Amino acid sequence: MARLEKQVLIKRKHGLHARPATLFVQLANKFDSSVKVKAGKETIDAKSIIAILSLGLNKDAKITIIAEGEDAKEALGELANFIEEEE
Amino acid sequence: MVKYKGIVASGGVGIGETYLIREDELFVPKKKIDYSKISREIYRFEEALIKTRRQISSIQEKISKEIGFDHGRIFEAHFLVLEDRMLIEDVIKQIKNNRVNVEYAFSQSIKKYIDTLLKLNDEYLRERVVDIKDIARRVIKVMLKEKSASLINLKNKRVIVAHDLTPSQTADIPKEKVVAFITDVGGRTSHTAIIARSLGIPAVVGLKNISKKINENDKVIVDGFSGTVIVKPSKKIVGDYKKKIAKYSKEIKAAKKPKIGKAVTKDGKQIDVSANIELPEELNLVKKYGADGIGLYRTEYIFLGKRKLPTEEEQYKAYSNVAKKSKPESVIIRTIDIGGDKFLSRPDVPQEMSPFLGWRAIRFCLARPAIFKAQIRAILRASAEGNVKMMFPMISGVEELLKAKKMVSLCKKELSGEKKKFDKNIKIGAMIEVPSAALTADVLAKECDFFSIGTNDLIQYSLAVDRANEKVAYLYEPGHPGVLRLIKNIINGAYGAKIWVGMCGEMSAEPSLAFLLLGLGLDEFSMPPPQVLKIKELIQRVTFKDAQAAAEKALNLSTAKEIEKYLKGRLRKLLDKDFFNFLNI
Numbered sequence: 001m002a003r004l005e006k007q008v009l010i011k012r013k014h015g016l017h018a019r020p021a022t023l024f025v026q027l028a029n030k031f032d033s034s035v036k037v038k039a040g041k042e043t044i045d046a047k048s049i050i051a052i053l054s055l056g057l058n059k060d061a062k063i064t065i066i067a068e069g070e071d072a073k074e075a076l077g078e079l080a081n082f083i084e085e086e087e
Numbered sequence: 088m089v090k091y092k093g094i095v096a097s098g099g100v101g102i103g104e105t106y107l108i109r110e111d112e113l114f115v116p117k118k119k120i121d122y123s124k125i126s127r128e129i130y131r132f133e134e135a136l137i138k139t140r141r142q143i144s145s146i147q148e149k150i151s152k153e154i155g156f157d158h159g160r161i162f163e164a165h166f167l168v169l170e171d172r173m174l175i176e177d178v179i180k181q182i183k184n185n186r187v188n189v190e191y192a193f194s195q196s197i198k199k200y201i202d203t204l205l206k207l208n209d210e211y212l213r214e215r216v217v218d219i220k221d222i223a224r225r226v227i228k229v230m231l232k233e234k235s236a237s238l239i240n241l242k243n244k245r246v247i248v249a250h251d252l253t254p255s256q257t258a259d260i261p262k263e264k265v266v267a268f269i270t271d272v273g274g275r276t277s278h279t280a281i282i283a284r285s286l287g288i289p290a291v292v293g294l295k296n297i298s299k300k301i302n303e304n305d306k307v308i309v310d311g312f313s314g315t316v317i318v319k320p321s322k323k324i325v326g327d328y329k330k331k332i333a334k335y336s337k338e339i340k341a342a343k344k345p346k347i348g349k350a351v352t353k354d355g356k357q358i359d360v361s362a363n364i365e366l367p368e369e370l371n372l373v374k375k376y377g378a379d380g381i382g383l384y385r386t387e388y389i390f391l392g393k394r395k396l397p398t399e400e401e402q403y404k405a406y407s408n409v410a411k412k413s414k415p416e417s418v419i420i421r422t423i424d425i426g427g428d429k430f431l432s433r434p435d436v437p438q439e440m441s442p443f444l445g446w447r448a449i450r451f452c453l454a455r456p457a458i459f460k461a462q463i464r465a466i467l468r469a470s471a472e473g474n475v476k477m478m479f480p481m482i483s484g485v486e487e488l489l490k491a492k493k494m495v496s497l498c499k500k501e502l503s504g505e506k507k508k509f510d511k512n513i514k515i516g517a518m519i520e521v522p523s524a525a526l527t528a529d530v531l532a533k534e535c536d537f538f539s540i541g542t543n544d545l546i547q548y549s550l551a552v553d554r555a556n557e558k559v560a561y562l563y564e565p566g567h568p569g570v571l572r573l574i575k576n577i578i579n580g581a582y583g584a585k586i587w588v589g590m591c592g593e594m595s596a597e598p599s600l601a602f603l604l605l606g607l608g609l610d611e612f613s614m615p616p617p618q619v620l621k622i623k624e625l626i627q628r629v630t631f632k633d634a635q636a637a638a639e640k641a642l643n644l645s646t647a648k649e650i651e652k653y654l655k656g657r658l659r660k661l662l663d664k665d666f667f668n669f670l671n672i
Contacts, residue, residue, distance in 0.1 A: 013395075017212065022163050029170075048173035049164065050200045053215055056207040 004076050005066040008083045015058035016083075025049045027082055033069025035079065046079070088319050091294050093269070095314040096280035098615065099289035100332050101267030102325060105305045106245035107298065108256065115227060118188040128182050128189045135189075135229045136169050142225060143169070164215060165222045174200065190230045197223040221253040246307050250298045252279045262286055267309035269316055271298050281368055287617075291316055337669055349379070350626040352605070352634070359611040360623045361417075363591055367405065370412050372616035377623065380416030380474070382539065382613020383591035384409060386462070387425050396458060402465035410473030417474040419539065419591075419613075420466050421518065422459070422491075424448045424480040443547070448481035453490055463498045470510035478516040478539055483523050485530050491515075492534065518591075520544035525573040528580025538581050539613070542592025546570050564647040565594040571603070571642055571650070578608050589613055598625055598670045599654035605631065606638025625670070629661055 012020050028035045028046040035046040039061060044051035046065065057063065063083070067075040120128055147162050168174065174196055181192035201219060204212045244266045249256075251272045257279055268283050273292035283290035289311030301307070301318060308317040308328050317324060350358045361382035362373045373381060389397045389405055410418055425447055452459035466477050479491045492515060502509050517524065517531050520541035524531060532538065542565060547554060549570055552562045564570070574590075581588035589611030594600050596614035601622050604612070612622055637657045641650045655672050662670075 017209065017215075019163075021215075022167060025167055026163075045173050048171045049167040050171050050204075050219070051173045053212060054200065054203045054207070056209060056212065 002070075002072040003066070003068040004072045005064055006076055006080050007062060007064045008080045010057055010059055010061045010063065011084050013059055015061060016052055016055070017057075021049060021052050024079070024082055025052055027079060028075070031067070031069070031071050031075035033067045033072045033075045035068075035075055036066040038064040038066060088317060088321055088324070089300075091297055091316040091318070093291040093295075093297075093314050093316060094274055094293035095311060096268075096273065096292045097283035097288060097290035097311050098617070099267075099287065099311045099335055100328055101246060101289045101309045101311070102320075102328055102332070103244055103246045103266035103307070105248045105301055105303060105307055107301070107303050108247060108249040108252070109298075115190050115194045115231075116188070117191040120182075120186050120188055122186070125183055125186070128192075129179055131230065132175075132178060132182070132189045132193065135226050136175075138229045139222070139226045140166065140169050142229075143222075164218045168219055168222045169226075190227055193230070194223070194227060217253065221256070246309055248298050248301050257282050262288065267291075267311065269294055269297060269307075269309055271296055281366065284369070348377075348623070348627070350623040352626055352629060352631045354630040354632055356631040358605065358609075358626050359589070360619050360626070361589075361611060361613045362616040362619060363613050364409075364616070367409055367412075369616065370409065373413070376616040376619045378416075378616055378619045381409070381413055381418040382589055382611060383478075384418055384420045385424070386420060387423055390423055390425065396461075399461040399465045399468075402462060403468045406465055406469035406475070407472040410469045410475050414473040417476060419476045419478050419516065420469070421478045421480055422449070422452060422462055422466070425451070443544075443553070449479050449487050449491060450481065452479075453487065453494075456494070459491075459494060460498060463495055464502065467495070467498055467502055467509040467513065468507055470513045471508035475510065476514040476516060476537070478518055478537075480518045480541070481521060481544075482517040482519070482531065483521040484527065485534060488517055488531060488534050519577050520548070522549045522573060525549075525577050528577040529583050530580075532580045532584035532586050535586065537586050538577060538588040539611075540574060540577055540588065540590040540592065540609075542570075542574075542590060542594035545573065545592070546594070549573055565597065565600055566603075566647040566650045566654075568642070568645060568647070568650065571607075574604070575607055575642060582608065587611065596622060598622070599651060599658060599672050601625060602629065602634055602658060603638050603641055603650075603654055605629070606634030606636070606641075608635075621670070624666070625662075628663075628666060629658075633657070633661055 010016060014020055016024060025047060036043050037046045037052065037055070039055050039057060042055065043066075044055060046052065065076055065079050065083070067079070069075070143162055143165050177196045178189065178192045181187060181195065182189060185192070197219065201216050204216050204219075244264055246267045246269060247260060247265055249270050251270055252268070265288055267288060268279055268290040270279055270292045271294055273279055280290060280292055289309050291309055291311060291314050294316060297316065305318055306320065308320050308324065310316070310328070320328075350360045352358070359379040359382075361380045362376070362378035363383040363385070364370065364373060364381055365385045366388055389402055406420055446454070452462075463477070466475065469475050477495070479488065482488050495515060499509065499511070514536035516537040516539055517535045518541045519525055519528065519531070519538050522545070525545065528538070546552070546563060546565055546567070550562055550564070550567060552559050554560055554563050578588050587610040590604065590609055591613040593614070595604060595609070595612040596618035598621065601612060602625065605626060614622065637654060641653055644650045644653060658670070658672065659667055
């Protein structure tokens, strides 16, 4: 089982709020791997909408995505892409 | 009898007794549970989540079926909350460790998360908190086996009163039991307003704290045209309003069997009858009621209630969507008609004493070139996707029009440089709603491609009447000879420069005045979609010659009442009895 992580910068205008947060969590839930997001000192479950929202992530925030499992590589790739998209 | 003034959210008039939907704090009992009952509580939790999921799916289905556009997206976040692992694990942990019943555990977890989200003090998150509360309430109700709205058992139709209605609450209410909606909060673009409009149910929102002042079973009148709510009305007022309702329901019935065709008078003059819209969701109404395109597309909704200004790109997407869907019919996009105070980002705007005479519309835009430019560029780019025209509101003199046009030229030059497509010959119009513009119509006409008369403001400004002020509201007369002379002057000015002239105010949908306006030579009538068929049929049933003669006569009369009486008499003679009665002038 692979454990991979990547640091990304949120380029989306609204950060990870509202609809982008919803889409991000939906995307994370597509993978079998466990996915976590680390922001500052906190590490939370990326498959939880409430957890993601409670981080209050705005544009230009730096986060680390950590994926662990069979499809960790795909999960990390797609989620990082999503975060780095501008719209 | 008490009157309240709110925001018009959906037209129509409803009379009925109230039904209060309280923002009830659900009473959640706390119980200690036995070790042996833990797995049973967890099972109950899972069951409740599944049941709630089913409820939401069926609401989602109902909303898209009833309203006919994609509203389902509202519930995406609801589903995620129901599946939220962190929340579910937290609840299970509480049941196991604290040995409490599932209802209590769940409400505690939800409370904890809501508090965290509210602490972040973020506008977007506050909206999500509303969703989470809504879903939590549902889950708890399912667990407590409480029925949702008990309206289904009501014998008669009611006026629904609430502080606010969530989309799922609105969808839950059986529509055949609803006379009207009234709420404390909300604006024209809130979900309740959109849903009410799509269903054709009258609604007034933004009534501050009416839900606390009204009692259950109070008789109320909801006037969705003027935004008035009358509690415990007198018999006379009820009688007056019943007549209004009869008139309105006839119009709706007629609209349901549309005879869509061009509005051509018996002697061959063709008139465009188009629609005023505010939200893209209203596009389907434009087609449904057979309008010839969109005579007024208000763009304020894109700007209001946002934390940041919309970008050019966001605006382009919105405008090109409307342009594409209306093709080949034309769409007149009006640049924003609001003042700086309406932006949540508030670009240094002081409170104004008389906002109607203040810093708004074209005045605001010319003073904020960056905002103006982004909108003009977006409209220009959308013009490559359909038949788009651009219009500036509140023009008071030719300098403003020239400055606005200069901005358009500049934007065109930029777009050409960037190799972006747009309609090089896009038509530019001025909205004529300030008396000084009406009086100098001949000057303005030389500088634009069309006029659209905005009667709501024109009447207000020329008669010096604030329509919202009850003491003087009786002076607001669209048929006032002073107003009609201004309109005649506008039309003459347009004709002198060979440009066309339309009207996008409520006045154009009043049958007797529409007949007069036809006679004065108005080329285009634009109105709320449900009114279009009635006016088209009226035009088809008269001759331009008769209308011209009537207009000439009417303009020599001295009061609005005389004019109204005269026009009514003419129409009674010219139209067959059934249609005349249907118009209910």
